[in-house]
Each structure stands twice: as C-alpha cells, then as structure tokens.
Amino acid sequence: MATSTAPASVLASPARRSRTLLYDVVMRLVKDPLVVICVLYLAALIVVAIFPSTFAPLSYEETNFPDKLAPPMSYATTPKLEGFRYIMGADRLGRDIFSRLIYGTRVSIAVAFLGAGISFAIGLTYGLVAGYSPAKVDNMMMRIVDIIYAYPTLILIILLQVFLTSLAQQPAESLGALQTLLVTLDTRSGGLFFVFVAIGAVSWLNMARLTRGQTLHYREQEFVQAAELVGANNRRIMWRHLLPNIIGTCIVAETLAIPAYIYTEAFLSFIGLGVQPPMPSWGSMIADGYGALRSAPHIIFFPALALSLTMLAFNFLGDAIRDAMDPKLRDR
Amino acid sequence: MIRVIIRRLLWFIPVFFVVTGLTFATMHALPGGPFDSDKTPPALIQQMEEVFGLNRPVQEQYFIWLSSVAQLKFGPSLAARGKPVESFLLPGLAVSVQLGLFAMLFALSVGMPAGIVAAMHRGSWRDRSATLIAIIGVSVPAIVLGPVLQWLFALRLGWFPVAQWASLSDGLIPYLSHIVLPAITLGAGLSAIIARLTRASMLQVLGEDYIRTAQAKGLSQRVVTVRHALRNALIPVVTYLGPLAAAVLTGSLVVEQIFAIPGMGRYFVTSISSRDYPMVMAVVVIYALIIVGVNLLVDILYTVIDPRIGHGN
Numbered sequence: 001m002a003t004s005t006a007p008a009s010v011l012a013s014p015a016r017r018s019r020t021l022l023y024d025v026v027m028r029l030v031k032d033p034l035v036v037i038c039v040l041y042l043a044a045l046i047v048v049a050i051f052p053s054t055f056a057p058l059s060y061e062e063t064n065f066p067d068k069l070a071p072p073m074s075y076a077t078t079p080k081l082e083g084f085r086y087i088m089g090a091d092r093l094g095r096d097i098f099s100r101l102i103y104g105t106r107v108s109i110a111v112a113f114l115g116a117g118i119s120f121a122i123g124l125t126y127g128l129v130a131g132y133s134p135a136k137v138d139n140m141m142m143r144i145v146d147i148i149y150a151y152p153t154l155i156l157i158i159l160l161q162v163f164l165t166s167l168a169q170q171p172a173e174s175l176g177a178l179q180t181l182l183v184t185l186d187t188r189s190g191g192l193f194f195v196f197v198a199i200g201a202v203s204w205l206n207m208a209r210l211t212r213g214q215t216l217h218y219r220e221q222e223f224v225q226a227a228e229l230v231g232a233n234n235r236r237i238m239w240r241h242l243l244p245n246i247i248g249t250c251i252v253a254e255t256l257a258i259p260a261y262i263y264t265e266a267f268l269s270f271i272g273l274g275v276q277p278p279m280p281s282w283g284s285m286i287a288d289g290y291g292a293l294r295s296a297p298h299i300i301f302f303p304a305l306a307l308s309l310t311m312l313a314f315n316f317l318g319d320a321i322r323d324a325m326d327p328k329l330r331d332r
Numbered sequence: 333m334i335r336v337i338i339r340r341l342l343w344f345i346p347v348f349f350v351v352t353g354l355t356f357a358t359m360h361a362l363p364g365g366p367f368d369s370d371k372t373p374p375a376l377i378q379q380m381e382e383v384f385g386l387n388r389p390v391q392e393q394y395f396i397w398l399s400s401v402a403q404l405k406f407g408p409s410l411a412a413r414g415k416p417v418e419s420f421l422l423p424g425l426a427v428s429v430q431l432g433l434f435a436m437l438f439a440l441s442v443g444m445p446a447g448i449v450a451a452m453h454r455g456s457w458r459d460r461s462a463t464l465i466a467i468i469g470v471s472v473p474a475i476v477l478g479p480v481l482q483w484l485f486a487l488r489l490g491w492f493p494v495a496q497w498a499s500l501s502d503g504l505i506p507y508l509s510h511i512v513l514p515a516i517t518l519g520a521g522l523s524a525i526i527a528r529l530t531r532a533s534m535l536q537v538l539g540e541d542y543i544r545t546a547q548a549k550g551l552s553q554r555v556v557t558v559r560h561a562l563r564n565a566l567i568p569v570v571t572y573l574g575p576l577a578a579a580v581l582t583g584s585l586v587v588e589q590i591f592a593i594p595g596m597g598r599y600f601v602t603s604i605s606s607r608d609y610p611m612v613m614a615v616v617v618i619y620a621l622i623i624v625g626v627n628l629l630v631d632i633l634y635t636v637i638d639p640r641i642g643h644g645n
Binding site (some may be wrong): 307316 | 346347351354355359360361362363364377467468470471473475476480482487524576578581589590601604605615619621624630
C-alpha cells in the first residue's frame with residue numbers, strides 16, 4: 001500500500017544526515033499514487049468549500065417545482081432555466097443536487113478542520129500538561145477525562161445540540177449578552193455553529209489521552225533528563241523537547257479521527273439536529289434522499305458517495321502517513 | 333481479580349453521579365416543559381407540574397429521583413401521562429440488545445477470519461484485498477450503508493423486508509430476515525476495524541520466537557496458528573470489545589432510525605425533545621451501565637485469555 005523503505009545506499013550516503021523526518025515522510029508519501037489522488041481530492045474539496053458560489057451553477061435554496069425529482073443529466077423544464085442540465089438531478093423541491101452538494105462541502109470540511117483544531121488546541125495541551133505534571137495532578141486531570149468519556153459520546157452531543165438549539169428558539173430579549181452572541185453566530189451560520197460546539201466538546205478527549213500516554217513514555221528518557229539538567233523550564237521541555245517527539249503520532253491519530261467528526265455532523269443533520277434547512281449538508285441531503293429511496297434513489301446517491309469518498313480519503317491518508325512515518329509500523 | 337472487579341464497580345459511583353447530574357441539570361435548564369402545548373391551559377400545566385413534583389427546586393428533584401432509582405424505579409413517563417418508563421424501555425432495550433448481539437456476531441465472524449487470513453498470507457492478493465475492503469468498510473457510514481442495503485436487497489431484489497421488526501414469537505424465519513440488514517449495517521464498520529486489529533496483532537505474534545519454536549517442533553501450521561498464535565493475537569481484539577460495545581450501542585441509535593426498529597434509541601431522541609425527564613435519565617443510566625458493564629466483562633475476559641494479567645494488580 002505505502003512506499004518502500006529507504007534502500008541501503010541511501011542510508012550509507014552522507015546526504016542522508018541532513019534530511020529531516022518530515023522530508024522523508026513527504027518523499028515516501030508522494031511516491032504512492034493513491035496518496036496523491038487522496039490529497040488532490042481533499043485539496044479540491046477544500047477549494048470548493050471556500051468558493052462554493054464559483055462552482056455551483058445555481059443557489060442551494062432555489063426551488064423549481066416543475067423539475068422536482070428530475071433524474072441526473074436531464075434538462076430543466078422551467079422556462080427561466082432553459083438549456084440548463086441537472087448533472088446530478090433535482091430533489092423533491094426541484095433544487096439542483098449538484099449545487100447543494102457543493103455548498104454541503106462547506107459544512108463537512110469546516111467540521112473536519114474545526115474538530116481537528118479543537119482536538120489539537122485543547123486535547124494536545126491538556127494531555128501534555130497532564131503527562132508532564134506530578135502524578136497527583138496527572139491523576140486528577142485524567143479522571144476528569146475518564147468521567148466525560150464514560151458518557152456515551154453521541155448522547156452527549158445530541159443532548160448538547162438540543163440544549164443549544166432550544167436556546168436559539170428563545171425570544172431574544174430573555175437572553176443575556178453571551179447567549180445572544182452565541183445564538184446570532186448560530187443563525188448566521190445556518191445552525192452550523194452549535195454543531196461545532198457539540199463536536200468540539202468531545203473531540204479533544206481522545207487526543208488528551210493519547211498525548212498524555214506519549215508524554216509519560218518520553219518524559220523518562222535521557223534527552224528530557226538532559227534538558228532538565230541544563231535548567232530548561234517546564235514549558236520549554238514540554239513544547240520544545242516533548243512535543244516534537246509526539247506530534248507525529250498525534251497527527252496520524254487526528255487524520256484518522258477526522259472521518260468521525262464528518263460523520264457526526266452528517267448523522268446529526270440526518271436526524272434533524274444538525275444544520276438547519278435550507279442550508280444543505282451531506283447528512284441532511286442523505287436524509288432527504290432517504291425519504292425518496294423508493295421513487296428517486298438518485299437523490300441519496302450523490303451525497304452518500306461524497307460522504308463515503310471523503311471519509312475514505314481521510315482514512316486512507318491517515319494510514320499512509322502512519323506507514324510513511326515509521327515503516328516498521330506498517331503492519332500494526 | 334476480585335479486587336479489579338471491586339475497583340471497577342467503585343469507579344462507577346463517581347461516573348454515575350457526574351453522568352446523571354450533568355444530564356439532569358442540562359435537561360432542566362432546557363427551556364420549555366413536558367406539558368407545553370398551545371392548547372393546555374396554564375392552570376392545568378401548573379397542576380400537572382405539581383403532581384409530578386416539577387415545581388420544586390431542581391436539586392430537590394434530583395434527590396427525589398436518586399432515591400427512587402435506589403428502589404429501582406425510574407419514575408413515570410411525562411410524555412405518556414404517567415406510565416412507568418420501564419414499561420417502554422425494557423421492551424426497547426430487549427430489541428436493541430438483540431440487534432447489538434447480532435451485529436457483534438456479524439462483526440466478529442467476518443472480521444476475525446478476514447484478519448487471520450490476511451495475516452497468514454501477508455502481502456498476497458488476499459491480504460491486499462482484505463485490507464482494502466476493511467478501509468472501505470471503516471469509511472462507509474451507517475447512514476449510507478443502511479439505505480444502500482435497503483434499496484438493493486429489499487427494494488430491488490426483494491430478499492429481505494424493507495424495515496420494521498419481527499419478534500421471535502412471529503417465527504424464526506421472519507425474525508431472522510428482519511434482523512439481517514440492520515445487523516449488517518451496524519456491524520460492517522466494526523467488522524472492518526476488527527479485521528485490521530486482528531491482522532495487526534496476528535502479524536506481531538507470528539513474528540515471535542515461540543511461534544518459530546512451535547514450528548521447529550514440527551507442529552502442523554494449523555495447530556501453530558490456532559493454539560499458539562491466535563490465542564495471543566486475540567488479546568488486543570478483546571481489549572477492543574469494550575469500545576466496540578459502546579459503538580454498537582450508539583450506532584444502534586442510527587440503525588434503529590433507518591430501519592424503523594422499535595429499540596431504545598428512538599426513546600432517547602424523542603424524550604429529549606418532549607422534555608420527558610425521567611425517560612431521558614433512564615436511557616442515559618442504562619447506556620452508562622451497559623458501557624461500564626461491558627468494560628468489566630472485558631477485564632474478566634482478559635484474565636481468562638491471558639492468565640498473566642490480573643495477578644499482579
């Protein structure tokens with residue numbers, strides 16, 4: 001699946017010494033055509049997510065009832081859209097599925113980055129501090145994680161999501177300043193903001209556990225003792241000595257966790273707790289298509305494909321980065 | 333061993349209070365009440381709230397709830413006008429557990445052999461195709477797989493019923509035919525994870541010295557694989573059974589929704605939106621209990637598979 005290990009001649013050459021791990025990893029990765037395809041696909045998704053209006057032929061909420069359930073590649077019958085072709089067909093309200101799919105990319109990509117961002121910002125710091133702290137502090141910090149962990153994740157997310165959305169339905173004058181800000185953010189983003197909060201609230205737990213475990217492993221090693229000996233302070237040891245050693249493992253774990261964030265949003269939107277209509281998300285489009293599974297299976301086909309391919313690309317990339325970082329681990 | 337079990341059980345106490353307390357507080361902080369509707373007169377709502385004790389302070393309600401749970405009563409369902417929540421949840425739980433068991437059965441019976449075969453024929457087409465299928469299996473979520481299976485095997489081919497549920501009293505064939513598609517939907521991703529896990533741990537074990545010793549003794553490949561390698565390779569797989577059960581549990585929420593199965597999951601979502609506090613609390617407690625219980629079971633299984641574990645600590 002992944003690239004080969006370095007041949008003996010490379011190991012012997014003096015130029016090898018000046019290479020960084022990052023360089024080696026990238027070189028191994030670009031040699032694998034599947035990895036390149038995944039990266040190109042994800043890069044394309046990101047571009048589409050940033051400039052959806054450039055790529056979408058129609059708006060995501062434009063309804064043309066005469067064209068409802070139009071099959072893929074059919075011409076529009078609405079007079080004002082004469083000559084327009086629905087590449088992926090139209091849904092039950094006569095909205096162009098292709099355009100909605102493109103706008104839905106925004107949601108999935110945003111959730112992927114946000115989940116990963118929070119996971120790194122909170123989880124990594126938390127784990128690093130816990131792992132490097134004295135056993136008592138470490139124990140206390142990790143028990144907190146354990147307890148939140150015992151709470152079934154999806155249930156916690158659903159509960160938070162219901163809590164936040166019902167906050168948004170309150171009359172505006174009964175809310176405090178902070179609440180008003182939150183609700184405004186949420187309505188501006190079509191319900192996306194609260195999905196972010198709910199996913200962010202649980203995404204950091206795994207990362208905290210992983211980082212702490214890795215920190216515990218490395219803090220006993222000689223280079224840390226050496227750094228302590230020359231008087232480096234805790235912050236320097238954590239960020240300059242420990243972090244570079246554990247960041248690789250964390251990146252791999254995070255790449256493999258991204259599909260879970262994307263799926264959580266899709267699932268929430270599927271059961272109607274995610275982004276609010278008419279804002280499209282792949283999950284809510286799948287729910288739409290599911291309702292018409294019998295009569296118009298093409299509605300569910302494209303968002304389902306997009307969701308699966310995107311999750312596949314992240315999973316595949318995560319595997320490949322892991323293999324490239326440590327070829328010994330390939331069979332783990 | 334017993335000490336481990338006791339420690340695990342003690343650990344449930346803080347978990348219980350945090351999980352229930354958090355849920356209780358969140359639920360009661362939600363605006364709106366269980367009896368809100370346009371037509372109910374306010375006086376009646378007040379009366380109802382009085383009957384169910386909802387006009388008391390939240391802390392007091394929590395303690396009342398705690399004491400009734402101590403007597404194993406989860407209280408009346410507010411949405412169903414006072415019928416005990418157990419009368420809804422127990423049948424739902426029974427359905428969810430059956431679905432979960434079949435899904436696990438599917439996941440284990442597909443995932444483990446696939447992982448073993450892949451590891452035994454490392455690098456071959458079998459290994460590569462198993463690895464590829466596994467990564468696809470991890471990536472296709474239930475909200476995609478469920479509708480696809482439904483469309484293909486129920487709507488197009490007509491091999492299985494589209495949705496709904498049949499209990500065992502309806503006959504074995506209807507029972508099984510209703511459970512196949514949801515169980516596969518729920519188990520597919522897990523079987524892929526198990527396959528990858530089994531393959532990895534099998535490969536690691538197969539490289540150990542004692543495997544070479546066994547082979548050098550002239551034991552057949554089968555005996556070496558089954559008796560020597562598999563048993564040790566299973567330990568990491570068993571470790572995963574805990575998180576696996578949690579995944580089955582929450583995953584069943586999705587699958588029940590897709591296949592219109594009367595499991596426990598639907599009560600959770602509907603009870604939150606209808607502010608049916610006792611129902612929400614009961615569901616959360618049951619979920620937490622199952623997760624803690626399965627983890628305990630995994631710890632016990634450990635010591636059975638690997639007698640070295642559990643004596644020291």
